[in-house]
Amino acid sequence: LADDKVAAHLPLQIDGSNNAFQHYAAMLRCEETGVLTNLQEQDAPASLYAEVAAQVASLVEREAEQGNAMAAMLEGWITRKVVKQTVMTVAYGVTAVGARRQIYGQLEKAGFDANHTYPASQYLSKLVREAVAQTCPAVCNAMKWLAQCARIIAKSGSSVCWTTPAGLVVEQPYRRSDAFRIDTLLQRISINRRHNECPVSVQRQVNGFAPNFVHSLDAEHMMRTALAAHDHDIRFAAVHDSYWTHACDMGHLSDVLRTEFMKLHASPLLAVLYDELAGKHQDLELPPPPDTGDLVLTDMLQSKYFFS
Numbered sequence: 628l629a630d631d632k633v634a635a636h637l638p639l640q641i642d643g644s645n646n647a648f649q650h651y652a653a654m655l656r657c658e659e660t661g662v663l664t665n666l667q668e669q670d671a672p673a674s675l676y677a678e679v680a681a682q683v684a685s686l687v688e689r690e691a692e693q694g695n696a697m698a699a700m701l702e703g704w705i706t707r708k709v710v711k712q713t714v715m716t717v718a719y720g721v722t723a724v725g726a727r728r729q730i731y732g733q734l735e736k737a738g739f740d741a742n743h744t745y746p747a748s749q750y751l752s753k754l755v756r757e758a759v760a761q762t763c764p765a766v767c768n769a770m771k772w773l774a775q776c777a778r779i780i781a782k783s784g785s786s787v788c789w790t791t792p793a794g795l796v797v798e799q800p801y802r803r804s805d806a807f808r809i810d811t812l813l814q815r816i817s818i819n820r821r822h823n824e825c826p827v828s829v830q831r832q833v834n835g836f837a838p839n840f841v842h843s844l845d846a847e848h849m850m851r852t853a854l855a856a857h858d859h860d861i862r863f864a865a866v867h868d869s870y871w872t873h874a875c876d877m878g879h880l881s882d883v884l885r886t887e888f889m890k891l892h893a894s895p896l897l898a899v900l901y902d903e904l905a906g907k908h909q910d911l912e913l914p915p916p917p918d919t920g921d922l923v924l925t926d927m928l929q930s931k932y933f934f935s
Contacts, residue, residue, distance in 0.1 A: 634875035641881065641934045643845075643868035645675045647718035648766060649933070650844045653892040656922040657765040665932040666922065672932040675762070676711045682758035683710060683751070697750045700743060705751075709733040713755045718766065720838035726752035769897065769917050770837040776904055776913050781832035783911055789900055791843050792891060793850070799839060801831035840900070844891065851887040856880060870934065885928050892924060 643649055644665040652660035661667055663675045684705040690698035712729045713721060721729070731748035739747060760767045777787045788798040803826050804819035849865050856863035856872070861880050864871040872880045897916040905913055927933050 631875060635873055637874045638864075638871055639874050639877050640869050640871045641877070642870075643934050644672065644932060645715065645718075646845050646868035647715075647841045648675060648763060649888075650841050650848075650892075651718065651763075651766040651769055652922065653888070653924060653927075654844075654896045654919075655765050655769055655917065656919040656924070657763075658920050658922045660763050660766055661922045661927075663762070665930050665935075666924075666927045668926060668929045669932065672935065674707065676707045676714050679714050679755065679758045679762055680705055680707045680710045682762055683754050686754050686758065687751075697743075697747060700740070701747055701751060704734065704737065704739060706737070709737065709751075710755050710758075713752060714759055717756060717759045718770070718838070718841060720834055722834075723752065723756075726756060730755065765917065765920065772897075772914060772917050773837040773840060774833050776901075777833045777836035778829065779911050779913055780904065780908055781827050781829040783908065784827065785908065786827050787832050787836050788907070789840065789843075789903060791847050792894070792896070792899075793847050795843070795847075797839065797843050799832055799835050801828045801835060802826065803828050844896070848884075848888055848891055851891060852880075852884045855883045855887055859883060868934075881934065884934055885930075888933075889924050889927060895919065 645663070648660055649664045649666060651657070652664050652666050658667075662669070663673050663678055665673055687698045687701050687705055691702055709730065710733075712733065713726045716725070716729070727748050730752045731744055734744050734748055734751070735741070780787050786799050786801070788796065790796050802823075805825050806817060806819050809816045809818065845868060849867070849870075852870065853863050853865065859879060861876045861883070862872055863880070870880065870884060897919075901913065901916045905911075
């Protein structure tokens, strides 16, 4: 790494620390979530996964003391690895079934009793989601607000549509299918067809808005970083929130991606989103966006664990 010639050819990668939660922390200016996702400088990296695991372990211990047999079986099995995937995907709209499957897979890998893995995964996935809500209440409230807006808009017959800071118009295409039947001499065929005249699928519009909105932001952050890297003649590759460059340029890329993240969140994105939605649907009464906190975004520029 100290040799410039070697460093010029060795690729390195850095990853965002709970990237979706980082975007929510920045949008909400939430200090608590900002600390847990390393938007503030700290001597050691914070871990949202470890925090949630500790919270779940505490809940399990308490319920075991109250006589819950399943909780008693799970004591000692709650680790960061068991909860990580579910915590990560909460911000991306993981369903109860999806969370249960994730926990099931982790317990199975850990060697938990196969006869009790299914009910244990059902029980534990619920506790993990409860722990995330307790650990990051501001994020969960923002996701609920987005879902409320989507429900009101979808029930009026419209699909949810918004514009990213870069000017990209995003529209959720979720609609119910138009079914019709074709009778032939040999058989009867049922065909489902979706087109723009089909009524919107209210539940899919609701379920998709929060994860799609945050996805549009992390995609824009990656795009902004890629463009800035090109301007600075930095070789760049990325998958979602995993950014790659050569070792000799990693320090430079680290500065660039932090600057672009701060620029992306410079404006109050949830307030801007509310104004856009309210302007498009003036006949609807949408709830106001959640309050923001006191997180200072410029602190993130000095946080070495923001992307690491």
